Amino acid sequence: MLGGAGMLLAASPAQAADVSYATECIPPPISGLPPVEGTTKVQLTAPAEAKVGDTVEVVWKTVEAASRNPDMLDLGKDTVKPTGTLKVGGDATGTVQMEGPRQNPPIPKNSAMVLPDMKGTLKLEKAGEITLTPDAYNINVSKPISTDTKCTPKEAVQPGATIKVTEGGGSTTTGGTTSGSTSGSTSGSTTAGGTTSGSTTAGGTTAGGTTAGGTTAGGTTAGGSDSGGSTSGSGGGSGQTDFPGKEVSVRFACESPGPPDIGSKVTINAKKSGGSYALTVKTAKGVMDSPADLPAGALKPSMDVALGGADKGSVKVTGPANAEPLKLGKPVDLADMTGTYKPGASGKSTLSPGTLTIDVTLGGQKISIPCKVKGSAAVSLELDTAAQEGGASGSATSGSAGSTAGGTASGGLAATGAEDNGTLRALGLVAGTAILLGGAVFTFTPWRRLRGTR
The missing domain is CATH 2.60.40 (Immunoglobulin-like)
Structure with a gap:
């Protein structure tokens, strides 16, 4: 969880830079809480240079989350899992799917959120300079039920890392994302150069349950024949009970x-x-x-x-x-x-x-x-x-x-x-x-209290 991964077979020292951006986070629908706006600060770690054919590893460290754990409940150890997306720009286009383990210290009520580092891999296919920019991310809380808080940038975000890609080499290094207890698909490697291969955002699904079917019908009532949707059953002095x-x-x-x-x-x-x-x-x-x-x-x-x-x-x-x-x-x-x-x-x-x-x-x-x-x-x-x-x-x-x-x-x-x-x-x-509990956890102040209390 301590940040620093660079290129799996680094051709040059890894670089790290911080980037801050305004963020809007949408709490889980079950929480009934409104969207919250805050600032996200991210530190990206990636190699400064690499060669065409290399597969490099990028680390996303959340220096500051856009919210605090509200004054609602304490979050237990290892209940929080982040996933996110990096945009690839410059001389290549695409995205890198980032995933962190479900690993965190206990987070008390009304305290700063602590998110584990996320990792992803990127295969370099052509020479040039490529930029990596933090984009949307998701915070999944597994208890008391699985809930998701979805956060997206509200302004143009500056790149957090640049990789100079040179010709040569051809060897491809291997690596993978840090794995934890996942609630969705595990992220795969991404190819810089225009296409994203086999990567899906991991994370739990938002609780809320499924909607049961059933069509509206003009049913009839006890007693016998159908009359305008209802029929009477005698409840008077007939002796029927x-x-x-x-x-x-x-x-x-x-x-x-x-x-x-x-x-x-x-x-x-x-x-x-x-x-x-x-x-x-x-x-x-x-x-x-x-x-x-x-x-x-x-x-x-x-x-x-x-x-x-x-x-x-x-x-x-x-x-x-x-x-x-x-x-x-x-x-x-x-x-x-x-x-x-x-x-x-x-x-x-x-x-x-x-x-x-x-x-x-x-x-x-x-x-x-x-x-x-x-x-x-x-x-x-x-x-x-x-x-x-x-x-x-x-x-x-x-x-x-x-x-x-x-x-x-x-x-x-x-x-x-x-x-x-x-x-x-x-x-x-x-x-x-x-479970307002789990989802509300990531909504940001001011927090709306649950409507019914014992």
Whole structure:
């Protein structure tokens, strides 16, 4: 990590020079933090002279990063990995892909970022003078989840090194990039002279998860025939107690740091008890792939079931937290969500999927990610209701995960067991959200605090 690599078979002493440039860094989408502008100072080490046919090694030492580790969490040892690009100019054109190992000392909150040196190789194919100029770079943090902060120059950057290439030699030296724990492809050598061969930028992918599919459908509700997207099931004095809903397709738009769009199948079932209804809301299996490794008990879903027809307002239903740890990239199932609906009006009342919220708790921080229904959701269930004192009309009734009993919230609005309201933020949000940690780490002051704290 201590800088100094020069030409692998140096024909002349290596040179080192510092270059500073204004930089804009974009924190991970899951962090919800705005772009930050700062100054990057880089020292490039490369041979002053070499011969055509030589393969030389270049070292990028980040003397000063464009940000500090915010006052959010300490970064552990060997969790930071940089990758970047050098522009080749002068009598040759191309790029050199740079990569550093995942190697760093512990970085406390509110302290300077410490990045390991990056290395790359360049094969020289024609005589002349070539220049090497620092360009964009990426900072990957592996814990608590893999996140990337992408930094690009905001002004013309001066070359940081010049190599005089002379005819002769023909021998080619070999070498490679310093390897560490990589999150992407390993960088390869680059040929100066117009083409870049086999080099790809290494680095982890930005957490955020994948967007589950599912098309919007005008589903029908329990009871029988299809009528304008919903059909009624008798909830009155017929003696029936179980009212199964129809599976409907819903698309959700999630707030940052969640995914912009996710889809899921949703079914709302009801069981009558006295004048109230115990609701159970089911979502599709494998709504999305987990964006990170999450421990048991870290993720908890809830939903605001929208009331229509005779009744108004919403009913909150909540589900238990994940019982088993979630693995990065593996499909995630949301637990069934339950709550109690106490009607506030008499007549035909409809129940449709509403805002879905994912609460993630990690490291003592609780983050709520809401996802709102895009457009209008189809009705899943229609009931013949009889108004109850303190019922939901115009408000939300309360419910708690795993229980059908619930009181009414002041004002009659459906309240739910979940502390925060929100929408089904893509599961990916979940991990990502909880992981403001890793990504926020590289956003620069001022730092925006997580919205929900315990």
